Amino acid sequence: MxxxxxxxxxxxxxxxxxxxxxxxxxxxxxxxxxxxxxxxxxxxxxxxxxxxxxxxxxxxxxxxxxxxxxxxxxxxxxxxxxxxxxxxxxxxxxxxxxxxxxxxxxxxxxxxxxxxxxxxxxxxxxxxxxxxxxxxxHPAGVPAKIALPSMEGWDFTPIAEIIRCQAQGNYTLFVLQGGKQLLVSRTLKGYEQLLESQGFFRVHHAHLVNLAHVNKYHKSGFLTLNDGSTIEVSTRRREAFLTRITARSR
Structure with a gap:
């Protein structure tokens, strides 16, 4: 009781x-x-x-x-x-x-x-x-951390350290600075809705990237991120991605 x-x-x-x-x-x-x-x-x-x-x-x-x-x-x-x-x-x-x-x-x-x-x-x-x-x-600022459920309990992860999120069925893999990875039992769609206003963009049905960690966009439709990974930008999302990333650099 x-x-x-x-x-x-x-x-x-x-x-x-x-x-x-x-x-x-x-x-x-x-x-x-x-x-x-x-x-x-x-x-x-x-x-x-x-x-x-x-x-x-x-x-x-x-x-x-x-x-x-x-x-x-x-x-x-x-x-x-x-x-x-x-x-x-x-x-x-x-x-x-x-x-x-x-x-x-x-x-x-x-x-x-x-x-x-x-x-x-x-x-x-x-x-x-x-x-x-x-x-x-701090209502006007970017939230410093996000609480992510893990097998051991909860990880309180600085949002700035998240490089990208990758869909894995009903799970989401968080790739962080320093090579750390976290597998979370929640869909990528849920984190897209939460992180979109914090500088993240869904470039592909399987990938949500932190625009602050984008190093280069290749004309072939791929991104190079700070950790050296290469992520495809789907054809239907390229125009919106370029608009968003260009606006950030102004």
């Missing part, structure tokens, strides 16, 4: 989540209470010591991130709930932090609770929360 609390400033959202928890997670979640602001939420967490926190992003004039900064994140797992804040959602994805979009769906809730249960004893969860707060503190 996992002890949990809810912090949300909208009573109807609290009631909706309570009903979903009763319906879909009976016997797995014990709800210790619900609170509507940062101060009461922090006090409750210190007093009740829950294992799981359902945390709304917008809490009156403050945010769930204000609350998160006051927690010892080594001792609690957090599932954010949001009506959709585009930048916050992007930060969640870079940091591999779980979130639920309102109105919350029962099936999504079950999956998030299971993932949270799996991370309760893993130390790297605290590092992911730290990474999230770093991203949120």
């Amino acid at each position: 996992i002890d949990a609390i809810i912090v949300d400033d909208e009573p109807h959202c609290i009631q909706h989540l309570q009903r979903l928890l009763q319906r879909h997670t009976q016997g797995k979640i014990r709800l210790l209470g619900s609170f509507e602001d940062v101060a009461h939420g922090v006090d409750a967490i210190k007093a009740l010591n829950p294992q799981l926190l359902f945390l709304d992003i917008q809490l009156g004039e403050r945010t769930g991130f204000d609350l998160l900064r006051q927690l010892d994140t080594r001792r609690i797992s957090v599932i954010f709930t949001t009506a959709y804040d585009q930048y916050a959602v992007q930060a969640f994805k870079f940091s591999a932090i779980d979130y639920l979009l309102k109105p919350i769906d029962g099936d999504d809730l079950v999956e998030s609770v299971q993932r949270a249960a799996d991370t309760l004893t893993k130390k790297e969860a605290a590092t992911r929360y730290e990474l999230l707060l770093q991203h949120l503190d």
Whole structure:
């Protein structure tokens, strides 16, 4: 049984989540209470010591991130709930932090609770929360790192060190500076959506490259990257690639 609390400033959202928890997670979640602001939420967490926190992003004039900064994140797992804040959602994805979009769906809730249960004893969860707060503190800048799942846990990889990503079925191979490689159980399409705004371009159905690591474009339709690798640019993507790489050099 996992002890949990809810912090949300909208009573109807609290009631909706309570009903979903009763319906879909009976016997797995014990709800210790619900609170509507940062101060009461922090006090409750210190007093009740829950294992799981359902945390709304917008809490009156403050945010769930204000609350998160006051927690010892080594001792609690957090599932954010949001009506959709585009930048916050992007930060969640870079940091591999779980979130639920309102109105919350029962099936999504079950999956998030299971993932949270799996991370309760893993130390790297605290590092992911730290990474999230770093991203949120620098909204205009490029996120410094991305959290990548590995066989041993999570790798917190500097985005600038990623040379290219290569599709391998339902997996993605990350090729990094220094010859390091990481195989991640997520499709290349998912990382394309995440990294496209960070200077990456999908030059081929199997290859996503960091434009900062492109050394040369050959008229034959190939790229030479900083690590010496040669990558084909597909015919249908060449015009868009040249437009993008030219714009970067201006």
